[in-house]
Amino acid sequence: MSGAINQVSRPSQVNDFVVRFANVNGTGSASANFLFAKAIFRMGIPVTPKNIFPSNIQGLPTWYEVRVSEKGYLGRREGIDLVVAVNAQSFEKDIQSVRAGGYLIYDSTKKMHNNLIREDIHYLGIPMMEMCNTHFTDPRQRQLFKNIIYVGALSVLLSIEFEVLETLLAEQFAGKEKLIAPNIKALKLGANYVLEQFQYPLDFHLQRRDLVKSKILVDGNTACGLGAVYGGATVVAWYPITPSTSVAEAFDKFAGKLRVDKVTGKKNYAIVQAEDELAAIGMVIGANWNGARSFTATSGPGVSLMNEFIGLSYFAEVPAVLVDVQRAGPSTGMPTRTQQSDVLLAAYASHGDTKHILLFPSTPKECFELTAKSFELAEYLQTLVVLMTDLDLGMNDHMSEPFEWDDNHEYNRGKVLTEEELENMGRYGRYLDVDGDGIPYRTIPGTHPTKGGFTTRGTSRDEYAAYTEDNKAYQRNMERLLAKWETARELVPAPEVYHEANQHNFGILFYGTSTYSSEEAKDILEAKGIGLDAVRIKAFPFNATVKDFIASHQQVFVIEQNRDAQLRSLLMMDLSIAPEKLVPVLNFDGMPITADFIAKSIASHLFQEKHLQHDLYQTHI
Amino acid sequence: MTYIKPIFRHPKLPKNKIGYTLKEYEGAISNLCAGCGHDSISTAIVQACFDLSIEPHKVAKISGIGCSSKTPAFFLGNSHGFNSVHGRMPSVATGANLANKDLVYFGVSGDGDTASIGMGQFVHAIRRNVNMVYLVMNNGCYGLTKGQDSATADQGSKSKAGSINPFQPVDLASLAVELGATFVAQSFSGDKGQLVPLIKAAIHHKGFAFINVISPCVTFNNNVGSTKSYDYVREHMEMTSKLDFVPQESEIKVDYEEGEIAQVTMHDGTRLQLHKLENEWDPKDRLSAMNAIQRARAKEEIITGLLYVETRFGDLHDILGTSDIPLNKLTAKELNPGGAALVEINNGFN
Ligand SMILES: Cc1ncc(C[n+]2csc(CCOP(=O)(O)OP(=O)(O)O)c2C)c(N)n1
Numbered sequence: 001m002s003g004a005i006n007q008v009s010r011p012s013q014v015n016d017f018v019v020r021f022a023n024v025n026g027t028g029s030a031s032a033n034f035l036f037a038k039a040i041f042r043m044g045i046p047v048t049p050k051n052i053f054p055s056n057i058q059g060l061p062t063w064y065e066v067r068v069s070e071k072g073y074l075g076r077r078e079g080i081d082l083v084v085a086v087n088a089q090s091f092e093k094d095i096q097s098v099r100a101g102g103y104l105i106y107d108s109t110k111k112m113h114n115n116l117i118r119e120d121i122h123y124l125g126i127p128m129m130e131m132c133n134t135h136f137t138d139p140r141q142r143q144l145f146k147n148i149i150y151v152g153a154l155s156v157l158l159s160i161e162f163e164v165l166e167t168l169l170a171e172q173f174a175g176k177e178k179l180i181a182p183n184i185k186a187l188k189l190g191a192n193y194v195l196e197q198f199q200y201p202l203d204f205h206l207q208r209r210d211l212v213k214s215k216i217l218v219d220g221n222t223a224c225g226l227g228a229v230y231g232g233a234t235v236v237a238w239y240p241i242t243p244s245t246s247v248a249e250a251f252d253k254f255a256g257k258l259r260v261d262k263v264t265g266k267k268n269y270a271i272v273q274a275e276d277e278l279a280a281i282g283m284v285i286g287a288n289w290n291g292a293r294s295f296t297a298t299s300g301p302g303v304s305l306m307n308e309f310i311g312l313s314y315f316a317e318v319p320a321v322l323v324d325v326q327r328a329g330p331s332t333g334m335p336t337r338t339q340q341s342d343v344l345l346a347a348y349a350s351h352g353d354t355k356h357i358l359l360f361p362s363t364p365k366e367c368f369e370l371t372a373k374s375f376e377l378a379e380y381l382q383t384l385v386v387l388m389t390d391l392d393l394g395m396n397d398h399m400s401e402p403f404e405w406d407d408n409h410e411y412n413r414g415k416v417l418t419e420e421e422l423e424n425m426g427r428y429g430r431y432l433d434v435d436g437d438g439i440p441y442r443t444i445p446g447t448h449p450t451k452g453g454f455t456t457r458g459t460s461r462d463e464y465a466a467y468t469e470d471n472k473a474y475q476r477n478m479e480r481l482l483a484k485w486e487t488a489r490e491l492v493p494a495p496e497v498y499h500e501a502n503q504h505n506f507g508i509l510f511y512g513t514s515t516y517s518s519e520e521a522k523d524i525l526e527a528k529g530i531g532l533d534a535v536r537i538k539a540f541p542f543n544a545t546v547k548d549f550i551a552s553h554q555q556v557f558v559i560e561q562n563r564d565a566q567l568r569s570l571l572m573m574d575l576s577i578a579p580e581k582l583v584p585v586l587n588f589d590g591m592p593i594t595a596d597f598i599a600k601s602i603a604s605h606l607f608q609e610k611h612l613q614h615d616l617y618q619t620h621i
Numbered sequence: 622m623t624y625i626k627p628i629f630r631h632p633k634l635p636k637n638k639i640g641y642t643l644k645e646y647e648g649a650i651s652n653l654c655a656g657c658g659h660d661s662i663s664t665a666i667v668q669a670c671f672d673l674s675i676e677p678h679k680v681a682k683i684s685g686i687g688c689s690s691k692t693p694a695f696f697l698g699n700s701h702g703f704n705s706v707h708g709r710m711p712s713v714a715t716g717a718n719l720a721n722k723d724l725v726y727f728g729v730s731g732d733g734d735t736a737s738i739g740m741g742q743f744v745h746a747i748r749r750n751v752n753m754v755y756l757v758m759n760n761g762c763y764g765l766t767k768g769q770d771s772a773t774a775d776q777g778s779k780s781k782a783g784s785i786n787p788f789q790p791v792d793l794a795s796l797a798v799e800l801g802a803t804f805v806a807q808s809f810s811g812d813k814g815q816l817v818p819l820i821k822a823a824i825h826h827k828g829f830a831f832i833n834v835i836s837p838c839v840t841f842n843n844n845v846g847s848t849k850s851y852d853y854v855r856e857h858m859e860m861t862s863k864l865d866f867v868p869q870e871s872e873i874k875v876d877y878e879e880g881e882i883a884q885v886t887m888h889d890g891t892r893l894q895l896h897k898l899e900n901e902w903d904p905k906d907r908l909s910a911m912n913a914i915q916r917a918r919a920k921e922e923i924i925t926g927l928l929y930v931e932t933r934f935g936d937l938h939d940i941l942g943t944s945d946i947p948l949n950k951l952t953a954k955e956l957n958p959g960g961a962a963l964v965e966i967n968n969g970f971n
């Protein structure tokens with residue numbers, strides 16, 4: 001069914017396309033699809049794989065999207081060039097998802113219904129099931145190798161180097177070498193079928209490059225878990241919830257290798273699966289209070305449960321680190337989709353006047369670095385630090401700069417008094433602002449026999465931690481906490497400003513996983529003559545650079561992945577910015593934001609506000 | 622108003638083995654109601670720690686919220702305390718314990734704090750056998766919120782306002798035995814003679830040591846018809862045994878008739894010597910402990926003393942296999958794998 005179609009084919013494109021796999025989850029497709037993505041990466045070409053998966057263990061539709069971009073754009077792109085549709089359940093929808101002029105690979109063992117034929121796409125039928133049944137006897141292999149067969153077919157259609165696939169299989173099955181040969185056999189079945197039946201390569205395909213260099217392909221949760229090992233976390237308490245589970249699992253895995261005493265075999269860490277998120281954060285606060293670096297990882301529902309304890313951390317000034325891998329909404333289902341929708345929840349979690357430090361990593365490398373950094377900040381500022389990642393960053397593999405650690409860096413445990421310091425000082429006051437930065441001195445239980453002991457409480461205490469319900473003492477303490485907040489403002493990571501001097505009237509502002517697509521949108525718009533300055537936020541509270549950036553532009557587009565423009569609200573509240581200065585650009589359907597969407601939203605706003613001429617807006621972007 | 626005691630030391634005050642006077646184990650002056658059972662328990666804790674010559678700062682006191690949870694401020698003033706949030710003391714204590722296995726952990730809670738809002742965390746701290754003393758000051762009501770029935774109020778017990786509690790009570794001691802707590806005792810705030818050795822034994826127990834102490838609330842639940850009043854408890858107490866706590870280095874003096882004595886050797890070699898008053902009961906047998914509790918209940922008695930002890934199991938640190946050095950004492954040297962290890966890790970991702 002391939003052949004002529006009613007569509008002008010696009011000029012041949014190298015290293016610039018999107019492939020989507022439509023599978024049934026639980027059928028082993030994930031590792032085959034990853035093999036495909038990894039092979040492209042090994043050919044030195046920038047690649048971004050994204051899993052779009054159901055909240056289910058087996059049997060529901062699942063998709064895997066791979067974007068290949070010579071220019072190194074790592075955001076999701078609209079317009080799917082090729083769909084591998086091997087899920088009968090979603091088949092109709094999958095056919096519709098191919099762009100006009102694109103390709104559909106499907107299992108032609110059973111004849112396809114005529115009413116499923118679209119005139120404007122190419123159909124490449126491969127009898128995958130039949131091939132499996134002919135060549136393999138084991139029922140599990142028959143299912144698994146269907147996936148490998150289509151990877152083999154793609155290798156010819158898109159010019160993947162076969163040796164790269166062989167190497168990857170050899171690495172994957174090191175120690176289980178028996179499995180290599182049948183996998184290669186399946187790859188070849190697919191490849192040979194294409195060689196015999198179709199024209200190849202397709203009008204878009206791959207060509208080896210050297211664009212990857214030392215970069216790694218890794219997910220953000222792995223990076224967070226590793227960052228916590230490097231950051232010196234010793235007590236981890238967690239409760240399973242997608243998409244955060246793999247943070248604790250990664251910590252456990254790395255600590256199991258890197259943190260076990262060689263002589264005694266004992267562990268230099270403790271990890272506890274708590275009974276719920278309340279207990280998880282309670283353990284984290286107890287451990288930090290007692291002088292250990294401790295963290296938990298969760299998602300929105302867990303943060304909701306943790307609210308009371310989060311306030312305690314703020315008021316009692318106990319350090320704590322919380323990784324929030326954000327997802328879409330409550331319950332089950334959409335939660336396996338991505339969003340940046342916990343920003344306000346996390347920033348103001350708990351009762352009373354509270355606000356919390358948020359860090360926004362946007363790459364796995366930053367997940368690693370900022371997780372490690374959050375322990376320093378939490379201890380130095382004696383408060384909760386929330387690392388705000390999301391499902392897209394946490395669970396998808398991203399091409400990232402490699403992890404690095406400066407061996408000269410020493411842990412900064414903040415203002416903690418030692419036994420000698422306590423011995424040689426006058427009266428100790430836990431909540432005294434000795435240095436004028438709002439940060440008081442801590443003591444750890446067990447330090448000194450007669451000095452430095454006190455009872456930690458939420459409120460109702462004076463500078464010496466003695467119980468009091470005096471209103472003035474309460475107010476003084478709240479004001480000191482505010483002074484501490486101002487100290488934090490310049491201690492947290494500074495934003496990344498893309499141009500030293502601001503050149504344009506309009507700016508864009510973004511954070512976390514909106515970064516890749518925002519950068520790409522900026523290029524798209526620039527090519528159309530619309531110049532924009534850009535800033536990437538890395539932390540809340542916002543430091544002075546953010547305020548300056550906004551002040552020096554007529555308007556700033558705030559790009560984020562939630563319905564209510566949450567970071568925009570935060571900017572308005574924290575920096576007293578007039579609402580009309582900040583224009584929201586919002587994607588909140590649970591799919592990662594795309595550059596096209598951003599570019600169109602911005603262009604349309606500028607057009608409506610008459611900053612853009614009609615014809616410029618009309619150009620296809 | 623703050624409550625800081627004037628420091629006055631009588632030169633002749635007796636000192637314990639490590640040179641501290643009883644005063645050095647006291648805390649701020651209590652601001653609970655005069656006659657509140659909780660204050661007597663604080664005094665018993667002070668006595669037990671003094672007797673055991675525990676360095677005051679080697680104790681961490683953690684509580685939830687309630688009148689009972691305020692007491693850590695009123696004993697061991699040189700120790701760190703943490704008046705945390707309602708019902709969540711067990712998790713805070715678990716985290717603190719994981720951070721430093723070398724301190725003595727006192728978890729102080731109320732019946733509201735434990736048997737209602739904190740039930741889940743109580744259960745799971747038992748499951749994990751966290752090495753701590755978990756002491757519930759049980760008055761059958763919510764003192765701090767002005768006298769509502771708690772989940773431990775007995776069915777038919779009358780409140781001060783005159784209403785009768787229609788619900789079944791949660792029996793914390795039998796629940797603890799059922800869940801596998803490795804040390805379970807029950808006592809009465811008015812019986813210091815029994816409470817002090819029980820606290821000492823609990824401190825020496827390696828693992829989760831639960832003491833449910835009936836502690837009358839004089840303001841809201843000490844009326845006629847209440848089953849948690851001083852009078853009622855005094856009349857209905859039935860003891861399992863008389864307990865002697867024998868420190869590691871002391872010899873056992875056998876004062877009792879053969880056959881009435883039960884001995885338990887703790888993890889660290891100290892011994893509990895129990896003069897049994899209840900015949901069909903063996904402190905090391907979970908089933909007989911359950912039976913003793915149920916027998917007493919059927920007779921509308923409150924059984925007190927040590928109910929059950931199991932010394933063969935390791936605590937949470939043993940289960941997790943953590944290092945002998947407390948985790949909070951480890952430095953970057955032990956904790957940070959360094960830049961070189963990252964090279965290999967990076968190689969795994971390219
Ligand atoms: C989350 C939360 N809910 C409710 C309260 C109000 N509250 C304070 S103490 C208490 C009950 C305390 O009862 P109990 O633990 O038996 O202690 P008691 O005062 O009787 O010693 C309640 C409900 C609170 N502090 N926090």
Ligand code: SF4
Pocket residue numbers: 653654656657658659688689760764765837838839840841
């Ligand atoms: S209200 Fe009851 S429990 Fe609270 S302090 Fe007074 S007597 Fe004690």
Ligand SMILES: [Mg+2]
Pocket residue numbers: 687731732733758759760761762763764771
């Ligand atoms: Mg009570």
